[in-house]
Amino acid sequence: MPISVLYFAVAREASGTDSESVAAAPATVGALRSVLAELHPALARVLPRCRLAVNQQFAGDDDPVPEGAEVAVI
Secondary structure (H helix, E strand, C coil), rough: EEEEEEEHHHHHHHHHHCEEEEEECEEEEEEEHHHHHHHHHHHHHHHCCCCEEECCCEEEECCCCCCCCEEECC
């Protein structure tokens, strides 16, 4: 089941979109950061300074990303 990724502020500018679906949920938030950096090379420069929220809860890089999750990049 895909995950929904929502981009805000600088992340939205760098990715060039405000939202997208990622086909397969990476196992962790850190793995998702890597996937997003590959999808949007301009995002790679700001992603280390962004916080990610999984299902409306801020998450660390070791936290899981469940299938069907909504992830906000802030």
